[in-house]
Amino acid sequence: MSYYATLGVDENATQDEIKKAYRKLSKQFHPDVNPNGAEKFKDIADAYDTLGNEQKKKHNTMHIRVTKDLVTQDFMEEKIFQTCSIKSLATRSVDRVDNEVMISESICISHSERLIQELQKLLTSMADGLA
Numbered sequence: 001m002s003y004y005a006t007l008g009v010d011e012n013a014t015q016d017e018i019k020k021a022y023r024k025l026s027k028q029f030h031p032d033v034n035p036n037g038a039e040k041f042k043d044i045a046d047a048y049d050t051l052g053n054e055q056k057k058k059h060n061t062m063h064i065r066v067t068k069d070l071v072t073q074d075f076m077e078e079k080i081f082q083t084c085s086i087k088s089l090a091t092r093s094v095d096r097v098d099n100e101v102m103i104s105e106s107i108c109i110s111h112s113e114r115l116i117q118e119l120q121k122l123l124t125s126m127a128d129g130l131a
Helices: 003-007 015-029 035-051 054-083 094-130
Strands: none
Touching: 003 015, 003 035, 015 035, 035 054, 054 094
16 A cells, blocks of 8 residues: 555645544544554554655655656566567467567567656656755
């Protein structure tokens, strides 16, 4: 669960909204008030520790974006490999298969290189943001 979900706020929440949500939830789940809420109280405190600090919040937001990008990249790579599947090529003649495999491998390599370049740009921008 994300820190935003833990506090029940939107990713675009202001510091005042974050603080208000933290105070409300911390009162509700404080172990002195709610003996079963100790674990939830710790999660709420962790979320506020990160989102209540602008630098940590910025780092967390970048982490979320990179994670989403990597999930998208994994999905794209899976689709590429499905497209490049040897299974679909097995029914064709040997000469045609060899030719199509070479073309498919070239397309896969080209796309993978492009994905790596995009990921490198993203990581560079993250590093610049943390500096």
